Amino acid sequence: MNSLRIGISGINATDNPGPGVAVARSLIESNIPTELIGLSYDVHDPGNYIFNLFKNSYLMPYPNRGWQGLITALKSIQSKNGLDILIPCLDAELPLMIKNQQELRNEGIQTLLPTEDQFELRSKDRLAALAREIQCGYPKTEVVYSLDQMIQVLKESIPLPAVIKGKYYKAYVVYNLDTAVLKATEIAAEWGFPLLVQEKLTGQEINLIGLADDQGSVVGRVSIKKQLTTHLGKVWTAVTIRNEELDQLCDRFCKVTGWRGPFELECMVTSEGIHLIEINPRFPAWVYFATGVGVNLPQMLVQLITKGNCPKNLDYSLGKYLVRYSTEFVTDLNLFQNLLSLRNREGL
C-alpha cells in the first residue's frame, strides 16, 4: 500500500498549542502508512522542525487573506509532494476549508469536515440555541460589539465575575471592570469584535473529544478532567474519566447536528447538571491523550476518509494521567532560512 500523503495544520506546539503535532504523533503510531506534511502559518512553529513526524513543512498564507491563497498553496504542495488528505486543525482556517470542501475533493484532497450549517450551529454566538436543542444548560451569554456595550452588560445583566471570550480564541475570567476592559481590548486587538460576555459558572470543567462519521454517528470518544492548566486554560495535566451524562450529551449533539468529523465538547458540571461551554469543530491539542489510552482518533479519521467506515472504539482506561512537558532540540538554521525564502523546510 502506498503511503497516504496527509497535510496537517496547527503545528504550533507552543505553550498555547495547536493540535497538529499531536495529530501527527497519533498517525505515526498508527498502522496506516503515511507521509505527513506540516502546514504552518509561522516560520517559528515548532512542528516545522520535527523531522520524525513531518517529511516536509510548508508555510501557508494566512486564512484571512482568503481562499484563493490557501488553495493555490495547497495545489503547489500537491504538485511538489502529493497531498491525498487534509486535516485542518485551526479554528481560523476551518470556515474556508468547510466552505470549499468540494473544490478540495475536485483537486484530489479528501477531508471529513462538518457542513457549513453544522459548523455555524456550534458557533459561540449560536451555542445557546443548540444547547437548548440538545437538552443541556448554557451559561447566560451576551454578544457585544464594543467596550461600552460590554461594560453595560457587566453592570446590568451579567454580574462580575464573568468570562470575556473572543469569537475564535481566548477566554478570560475577570473580577472587575478594569480587568474586563483590559482583557477585552487584548482579545479584540488580536481577533476583533464581537466578543462574548458569559456568566461564570461554579463547578467542575470536563471535556470530551470525539469523532463522528458522515452519518453523525459517534465512532470514538474520550472524556477527561483537566487538573492543571496554563493561564489560557490549556491542559497541562489531566485524567481520563467517564461521565454518562456527558456521553449522552455527545450522542445527542452528533445526532441533532448530524456532525461529521472531529470535535471537542467543553462542559461544566454544576449542581444543576451539565452545561455546555464551547464546542470546538476540530481535534483539541490534547488529542494524543486519547491515542495514549487506546482511542486513536486521527487514525480512525483517516480510515473514515479512505474507507468510509472504521471500527467503533468507545472503550478506554479510566484514571490514566496526561502530563504535558516542555522540551527542546537543536537543529540547523538553514531549515529556518528555507522556510523564510522558499516557504518549505526542505528547500523544494
Add this chain to the structure above:
Amino acid sequence: MPNLRFLNMSANGMAFDPETGESYQMNGSAQFILQSLQKGLDSQEIASALSLKFNIPFEKAHTDVLEFQVQLEMMAKAA
C-alpha cells in the same frame, strides 16, 4: 455522594472517582469504611467491624462512619 460502586481505591490509600476525576486521600479507617460501604454493609455493620478492627467503642465507631458518609457527600458537592 460519589458513586461508591466506581470509586477506585489504590494501594497507597487514594480513592479515585472515575466519573468526576477527583482523587481523595484516605487514612486507614476511612479506607476500611469505604471498602465496607462498597460491599454494601450498613452503618451499624461497619461500626461493629470498625470497633473490633481498631479497638474503639461502638458508639465512637458509629459516629465516625456517619461523619465519613457526610464527608463523602460534601466532597462530591465540592468536586
